[in-house]
Amino acid sequence: MLKLTDVEVVFNPNTPYEVRALRGLSLKVERGDFVTVIGANGAGKSTLFNAIAGTITPTRGTIQLNNRDITRTPEHVRSARIGRVFQNPLLGTCPGLTVHENLALAARRGRRRGLRPGVKRAERSVFADLLAMVGMGLETRLDSDVGLLSGGQRQAITLLMATLADPDMLLLDEHTAALDPNAAAQIIDLTVSLAAERHLTVIMITHSMQQAVSVGSRIVMMNRGELVFEICGGERAAITADDLVRRFRDLARGDELSDRSLLE
Ligand SMILES: Nc1ncnc2c1ncn2[C@@H]1O[C@H](COP(=O)(O)OP(=O)(O)OP(=O)(O)O)[C@@H](O)[C@H]1O
Numbered sequence: 169m170l171k172l173t174d175v176e177v178v179f180n181p182n183t184p185y186e187v188r189a190l191r192g193l194s195l196k197v198e199r200g201d202f203v204t205v206i207g208a209n210g211a212g213k214s215t216l217f218n219a220i221a222g223t224i225t226p227t228r229g230t231i232q233l234n235n236r237d238i239t240r241t242p243e244h245v246r247s248a249r250i251g252r253v254f255q256n257p258l259l260g261t262c263p264g265l266t267v268h269e270n271l272a273l274a275a276r277r278g279r280r281r282g283l284r285p286g287v288k289r290a291e292r293s294v295f296a297d298l299l300a301m302v303g304m305g306l307e308t309r310l311d312s313d314v315g316l317l318s319g320g321q322r323q324a325i326t327l328l329m330a331t332l333a334d335p336d337m338l339l340l341d342e343h344t345a346a347l348d349p350n351a352a353a354q355i356i357d358l359t360v361s362l363a364a365e366r367h368l369t370v371i372m373i374t375h376s377m378q379q380a381v382s383v384g385s386r387i388v389m390m391n392r393g394e395l396v397f398e399i400c401g402g403e404r405a406a407i408t409a410d411d412l413v414r415r416f417r418d419l420a421r422g423d424e425l426s427d428r429s430l431l432e
């Protein structure tokens with residue numbers, strides 16, 4: 169479904185500021201996979217997402233989605249099929265629009281026409297049911313401006329919006345890192361239920377080893393622009409957060425990497 173082959177991203181090539189953010193990375197993600205990506209600060213995790221979403225074009229290599237080469241497809245074209253949620257809860261929603269309006273915009277993504285009033289009423293009850301699933305009382309806030317909601321509530325709406333149009337792929341870039349532990353746990357639960365219910369294909373970046381081992385079906389560790397190990401199957405089922413930190417330490421030995429760069 170998603171296939172990256174030998175993807176290289178170099179920023180500021182041939183200057184003193186040259187950074188090789190991805191060094192020939194290859195990765196295959198099958199439909200319905202839920203992959204967690206871990207790695208130290210600067211490992212290239214967000215750059216990987218930027219390459220998949222089309223925010224940046226690789227300097228080498230190819231990206232295929234559903235057997236089509238999308239390496240040079242513009243970001244706005246890809247965004248109809250690729251949902252993305254960032255760390256900052258303020259980024260995904262429009263503060264001056266209501267919860268209903270935000271969701272309605274997301275539902276109409278890629279379509280040109282508005283809906284008739286009868287359909288709009290039906291849609292309202294679909295949105296209320298969706299919001300009830302979040303467990304934050306949002307089903308009674310359909311007409312509240314999103315700007316009045318808490319960070320956790322906004323992130324829940326962003327997540328619903330990113331999945332409403334049934335994307336081929338959902339990219340989550342530390343989407344719970346800016347939330348308090350309670351809200352973070354709620355957003356992770358929502359992520360897991362949405363992924364299961366809608367049979368989503370998800371890649372989730374996290375600095376939480378606990379999250380990396382408790383959700384998803386595969387763990388990928390990145391270091392210095394490369395995919396350094398992958399854990400799946402039986403090994404994935406048995407691995408603990410401490411095991412992951414241990415494996416990172418083995419890898420980081422001799423390198424100046426510290427646990428803080430992995431865990432924060
Ligand atoms: N637009 C850019 N211009 C120049 N360098 C960049 C750019 N974006 C990222 N980099 C560099 O590429 C490397 C990888 O960055 P990236 O943001 O992908 O890391 P990350 O794994 O997401 O880290 P973090 O865990 O801190 O979010 C870093 O050295 C970063 O400074």
Ligand SMILES: [Mg+2]
Binds near residue numbers: 213214215
């Ligand atoms: Mg990042």
